[in-house]
Amino acid sequence: MDERQPLLPISSSHSNIVNNSNENNGNYKAKRFWAAIIVGIVCICIVNLIFLPRTSLGRDLRRIHGAKLPVSEVKRIFLNSLDTENHAREWLKQYTYEPHLAGDGYDLVEFTEQKFKEFGLKTEIETFYIWLNRPVDAHLKLLDKDSNVIYNPNLQEDKLPEDETSMLNNSVPIFHGYSANGNVTGKFTFANYGSKSDFEILEKSGVNVHGTICIMRYEKIFRGLKVKHAQQNGCIGAILYSDPYDDGEITVKNGYESYPNGPARNPSSVQRGSVEYFTDYPGDPTTIGHGSTKNCKRNSPKDYIPNIPSIPVSYRTIEPILAELNGIGPDLNWIGNLENFTYTPGPSKLELNLFNLQEYNITPIYNVMGKIDGILPEEQIIIGNHRDSWTFGAGDPNSGSATLLEVARAYGDLIKQGFKPLRTIVFASWDGEEYSMLGSTEFGETHSKFLQKKTLAYLNLDVSVTGTHFSAQANPLLEKSIHDVASKVPFEGATLFDYWHKQDNATIDFPGSGTDFAVFQNHLGIPIVNMGFDANGKTDPVYHYHSNYDSFKWMDTFADPDYKRHNCMAKFLGLLGLSLSEREVCFVSPEDYSTRIKEYYESFYKEIPTRWFNYYIDSAYLKYNRRNIIKQLQKLDEDTSPKFNSLLILFEINMNKLIETSKNYDSYIKDLQTQVEQDYPWFKFFNKLVLLIRIKLANLKLSHLDRMFLDNEALENRTWMKHTIFAPHRDLGYTGDVLPGLHEAIMRNDFNDAVKWLDILISKFQSVIKKLS
Structure with a gap:
């Protein structure tokens, strides 16, 4: 008997085979289905990747960081915001309803902070503690031969019913910031504009000003230098006044009525102002080189402020006194518009008594800062204007304050629509500028390392509008940016550039001093721009600078009644800020910088004494x-003891090489920017990464280029002025000087100092050439 297990029934076996086959077939179909899905997805991805939209590096940067607006749309929305609304008059009225000296007007601090917040800016108030003065009392008395008072004028400006702010009882008395206390009596002299050359003329003409009270008129040079020159020449006191001659065509003598009835100067107007020596050092004179914090170390200010008393007066006040000099002293061909004065220098036969009493204290001042965070937090642009005024300050500075708020308002409209700048944009409302750029200088000294590391440029507004003449001062690195932006601002039926070019060929002056850009350019090596519409001296109303009549009424009636120039300035300033912020490769030109250095050098080359060569x-x-220098000189001179002429040739060789290198680098960064704007397919992401690195390296060079010209050797007796290319002119103040160390050595006839500065400049040129190469 077979004991093997019986075979399964045929039907049962067949059923299992069929079931297994069906199961396998189902699995196979499922696998095919999912495989087809995966293949389809891969194909779709490949097709999508192949045909993905090409994008530029610039758009990628903004998209990754959540910025919703392309640059072209940002600029369009900004201009549209200022086209459809103009709040400049509203802001100006708020800023000028009462006087606000440095440290005063905390309600305006809060108003500015509130507006910054309202416009979407992150806001901060920073306080500094400044040593400054407030007026207590002053008088001026003309004495006869027996010391009897024969003339004791009221030194205050007239109250004008037509100008309501001039009627206020809290108007600021006439005085000079940082003036010395004193009660002096002596004969008096007239020294024209109080320049060095005016005092030299007096000395050569045999006029002895020593021991006299010196009367000088405003204009030509900074008022602090006038008092300094008087002091250096032995004067015991100084009086400054505004002569209508310097108002140009718009004078009473030419048939114009005086303010408030017409555009000419009001006879009682007085120019207040600081007499601190800001050509040597701006800021708190007790804290040179460091910020004026609450418990900081302070030093004596004696070397930075006058030690003789000074006061400002009106031309109506001073004319009877000057008339006492008629016919006394030589005729020096000095002319002016005072009808009763022959402009002879004296000295007088009668005496003057000058009394000036000031109270000095540590006073808090307040900077209001507003910030829009950028995609690149390591780079920033600062836009600033000062808020404090000697009186009401409709022109100086609050036409600028109103303009600054308009720019912030338009930027706020951009923020609401998703704007995020490429570089951080900082707004600054400075305090204490009028006394000597206090708020900005202390800010710059306190945050110097941070600012030098991160700040690409500082854009300054002081007087935004007081007339129809457009002017700009700037570091040449920014000249191309300025002209480019001006050509995009609509104005007077064309563009601001067209208007400016027709006026004076769109000339940009070198930076000097006298406003808040000083610490940035002259001390920190941060490129600056300063701009505004000022009076043209021909058809514009006379600007009552630092007077009670620098009022809302004057601006509203004479200077800019439709506020079109305020609007133009807001467009220009805001677009310039956006252009510098939003261009991926820094919008600066080393070629313009080096070319302008050469132009200025050639302008004073003829002043070099020929015997030096x-x-x-x-x-x-x-x-x-x-x-290395001696080796190079010996090759040029073929002499073991090189001459000055060889050093000068070596300087010129390096200057020309700097121009050529800068020109090449300008071409390189222009090409970089073209590549930034070029669209690439996704698979060329490595190209974008390389381009990003190249841009970063280029921007590091460009943003620190001006800093490379700083030097601790500094100018003679002006150690705070660190820049070897730019400084305020030693003898003029407001005006800029280029290659100041070398130029000053030539003017002083100091051969060895000229050698030293040529050596410094050659070294700087070679360092920059190496950097840009």
Whole structure:
């Protein structure tokens, strides 16, 4: 018997085979289905990747960081915001309803902070503690031969019923910031504009001003230098006044009525102002080089402020006194518009008594800062204007304050629509500028390392509108940006650039001093722009600078009644800020910088004494790279003891090489920007990464380029002025000087100092050439 298990029934076996086959077939179909899905998805992805939209690096940067607006749309929305609304008059009225000296007007601090917040800015108030003065009392008395008072004028400006702010009882008395206390009596002299050359003319003409009270008129140079020159020449006191001659065509003598009935100067108007020596050092004179914090170390200010008393007066006040000089002293061909004065220098036969009493205290001042965070937090643009005024300040500075708020308002409209700037934008409302750029200087000194690391440029407004003449001062690195933006601002039926070019060929002046850009350009090496519409001296109403009549009424009636120029300034300033912020490669031009240096050098080359050219050089004055410089000089001179002429040739060789290198680098960064705007397919992401690195390196060079010209050697007796290319002119103040160390050495006839500065400049040129190469 077979004991093997019986075979399964045929029907049962067949059923299992069929079931297994069906199961396998189902699995196979499922696998095919999912495989087809995956293949389809892969194909779709490949097709999508192949045909993905091409994008530029610029758009990628903004998209990744959540910025919703392309640059072209940002600028369109900004201009539209200022086209459809103009609140400048509203802001100006708020800023000018009462006087607000440095540290006063905290309601305006709060108003500015509130508006910054309303416009979407992150806001902060920073306080500094400044040593400054407030007027207590002053008088001016003309005495006869027996010391009896024969003239004791009221030194205050007239109250004008037509100008309501001039009627206020809290008007600021006439005085000079940082003036010395004193009660002096003596004969008096007239020294024209109080320049160095005016005092030299007096000395050569045999007029002895020593021991006299010196009367000088405003204009030509900074008022602090006038008092300084008087003090250096032995004067015991100084009086400054505004002569209508310097108002140009718009004078009473030419048939115009005076303010408030017409555009000419009101006879009682007085120019207040600071007499601190800001050409040597701006800021708190007790804290040179460091911020004026609450418990900071303070030093004596004696070297930075006058030690003789000074006061400002009106031309109506001073004319009877000056008339006492008629016919006394030589005729020096000095002319003016005072009818009863012959402009002879004296000294007088009668005496003057000048009394000035000021109270000095540590006073808090307040900077209001507003910030829009950028995609690149390591780079920032600062836009600033000061808020404090000597009186009501409709022109100086609050036409600028109103303009600044308009820019912030329009930027706020951009923020509401998803704007995020590429670089951080900071708004600054400074305090204490009028006394000597206090708020900005203390801010710059306190945050110097941070600012030098991150700040690409500082854009300054002081007087935004007081007339129809447009002017700009700037570091040449920014000239191309300025002209480019001006050509995009609509104005007077064309563009601001067209208007400006027709006026004076769109000339940009060098930066000097006298406003808040000083610490940025002259001390920190941060490129600056300063701009505004001022009076043209021909058809514009006279601007009552630092007077009670720099009022809302004057602005509303004479200077800019439709506020069109305020609007134009807001467009220009805001677009310039956006252009510098939003262009991926820094919008600066090393070629313009180096070319302008050469132009200015050539303008004072003829001042170099010809006898110097054959002088031998003392190598002790070659401090930077003595061995290398001497070796190069010996090749040029074929002499073991090189002459000054060879050093000058070496300087010019390096200057020309700097121009050529800068020109090449300008072409390079222009090409970089073109690549930034070029669209690439996704699979060329590596190209974008390389481009991003190249841009970062280029921007580091460009943003620190101006800093490379700083030097701790500094100018003679002006150690705070660190820049070797730009400084305020030593003898003029407001005006800028280029290559100041070299130029000053030539003016002083100091051969060895000229050698030293040529050595410094050659070294700087070579460092920059190496950097840009």
